[in-house]
Structure formats: structure tokens, C-alpha cells
Amino acid sequence: MKQRIALDMDEVIADIQPKFIQLYEREFGKRLTKEDLYGKKVYYFEGARYIREFLFEKGFFRDLPVIADSQEVVQELIQHYDVFITTAAMEFRNCFEDKYDWMHEFFPFINWKNIVFCGDKSIIRADYMIDDHASNLRSFQGKGLLFTASHNVDETEFTRLNNWLEVRDFFRAERAKN
Amino acid sequence: MKQRIALDMDEVIADIQPKFIQLYEREFGKRLTKEDLYGKKVYYFEGARYIREFLFEKGFFRDLPVIADSQEVVQELIQHYDVFITTAAMEFRNCFEDKYDWMHEFFPFINWKNIVFCGDKSIIRADYMIDDHASNLRSFQGKGLLFTASHNVDETEFTRLNNWLEVRDFFRAERAKN
Numbered sequence A, B: 001m002k003q004r005i006a007l008d009m010d011e012v013i014a015d016i017q018p019k020f021i022q023l024y025e026r027e028f029g030k031r032l033t034k035e036d037l038y039g040k041k042v043y044y045f046e047g048a049r050y051i052r053e054f055l056f057e058k059g060f061f062r063d064l065p066v067i068a069d070s071q072e073v074v075q076e077l078i079q080h081y082d083v084f085i086t087t088a089a090m091e092f093r094n095c096f097e098d099k100y101d102w103m104h105e106f107f108p109f110i111n112w113k114n115i116v117f118c119g120d121k122s123i124i125r126a127d128y129m130i131d132d133h134a135s136n137l138r139s140f141q142g143k144g145l146l147f148t149a150s151h152n153v154d155e156t157e158f159t160r161l162n163n164w165l166e167v168r169d170f171f172r173a174e175r176a177k178n
Helices: A017-028 A049-056 A070-077 A093-106 A134-138 A164-177 B017-028 B049-056 B070-077 B093-106 B134-138 B164-177
Strands: A004-007 A082-088 A115-118 A128-131 A143-147 A159-161 B004-007 B082-088 B115-118 B128-131 B143-147 B159-161
Touching (some): A017 A049, A049 A093, A134 A143, B143 B164
Parallel strands (some): A004 A082, A143 A159, B143 B159
Antiparallel strands (some): A115 B115
16 A cells, blocks of 8 residues: 655645735735744734635635645655645635646646645645645654745744755655655 | 544434435426335436435535434433544535534534545544445444435344334433443
8 A cells, every 4th residue: 555645735835925915915015034034924924914814715725826846746655655635725715616627737647536725734644745834744643844934934843845856855765765 | 532433424413315205206297206216316216316416505414404313312422422523525515514514413512523535535534434335334444334325225144223202212222231
């Protein structure tokens, strides 16, 4: 039986940040830089909490850019692993169809059987989890892998993967061990 | 930490069968009885396979009747367990909002964090799983409990619970052991 990888969506394969940076600029007239965002999410800035509400809008998740190299590397991974997309979607009723259609468009090689919309990710059983939230990895019983996002740059608890080429190399090294 | 129960939706808390019986009667002019349906689903009958396509329609899952006593017993269970609703929704793009709204209407005491839309249920980690499909229980690592539905009456592999009062009594007995 193949080992199983649980793969997060937002900030791992789908880039949510450009849209928030754009919204912040529209609302506050300032273009946030990479440095501004170290250790933060856009809606952590003073007065900007309400920007998070855009997550509840129809369409928000439908046109997010794909994170660089994720499509190619996931295609490599599915040769060797059962890859499940496990996304914390349940807070946002309006995101379901958008996320589903986005997956269908950009990751058509992921079967619908391997997509999971959840809330609390401690319900997930897998061998590896790739996620940008350390809290999701903390409740996970397999090997947790932290995918770098602006808000998690100070986390040191988990193996960090900075981009998809590092994901590819990590799993190539794992396979070489066996 | 509380033990965790993964609870299926269709044919466990949401009754999908009356709608299929109605559809069959409309299409074939015959009212199927309980006896007709032993060991079967409605769309297993000759020529009736296409009836399954109604599952893909918007609205299909929105107005299903609640299975008797499930609301009361789930309310008792959540006092003692972390109850997750784990439903194989991913085949049906149009069911997400319906299922979400149905849960909100009939099981408002289940937090959104505890709802999971999935495909292959082998991704679920829990201590107990209550499901009407033996195949879901087979890939489960905890204790599988088969909830009786017409199509599974011949299954003998798992502990069978015929109705929600039996679910209640099963878990009361489990707790009495500890």
C-alpha cells in the first residue's frame, strides 16, 4: 500500500496572499512588502481584521494563482504516494464550489475521492501532512511538514519546506532511504 | 481527551431512501416495499440505474428527512465524545451547500469544525465510525459500527446498530466499561 500525503490547499498549492495584498492596498492605500508581512497575515494589521471577511464571498477561492511548481511536483508525488488534498473549508460555506472547481481546473489529476473539505484537521489520517499552519501539524500523528508562508517564518517546530522544489527533494530523499 | 466518533450522513442521520422510492414510483409506476429493497438500493433494480443521477441535482440533499432519534442521541453523544460528521460528498459538486445547510438546520449543535466532506473515507482518523457501507468500515482503523440500511442487511462483518436507540445503548455500554 502506498504511503499517504495530506496536502493543504491555501498557501500551499493555492496562493491566497496576492489577493489580500491587493485588498489591503485598495482599503488602506499602502502596498505591503514581503518584509512587512514577515510573521503575519495581511489581516493581522491594525484595523485590517475586517479584510478577512472577503474569505466568505463567493468567488474568492476560484481564481487564486497556483503556487510555483506545485502542479509538476504533485504529479511526481502521485506516482509514489496517495496524495489527498485536505483543506479547512468548513468555515466558509461559499468556498466549496469554488475550491472544487479550482481543483478540477488546476489539479485534474487528483481524483475527487482524494479531496477533503474539513474543519479541524486532527480528523486526518495520513503518513505525511504538508501545511502552512503549525497548529494543524501539532494535532497530526504522522510526519508534519511546514510549508513556508509569510505568517509562519518564525516557526521552528517542524521540518520546513520553503517551496515545491524542496518538497520534491524531500520526498525523493525519503524514497531513497527505503 | 475525548474519544472520537466519525458519523456518516446519508442513511445514518439523513434518510435518502424515501426520495428514491418516490422517484422509482414516478418512473416505473411501482411502489417498492421494504421487502423489495432487502439487500438493495433503489437504483440497483433493472433499468433504474439512471435514477442515481438525481444525486447530482441541486437540492437533492437539502430536504431529506432526519433519521428517527438521531438528533437526540447525537446530542447525548457530544457530551461524551468528539462527534465528527464524515460524509462522502466529493462525487457530487452540487451537494456541498445543501449538505452544509441541512446540517445547520437539523444538527446546529455540531460545530462546522467537526464536519468533513470527503471521498475515500480511509483518510478519517477516529475511534469509532458509524456508517451504512461496510467498505468504509473495512478501511477504518478504529471500531467500525454498521448502521442498518436496506442495502446492507446481509452484512455480518461488523457490529450492527439497527437504529439510533441502539446507537445510544451501544455507547452507554461502552462508557459503562470504563
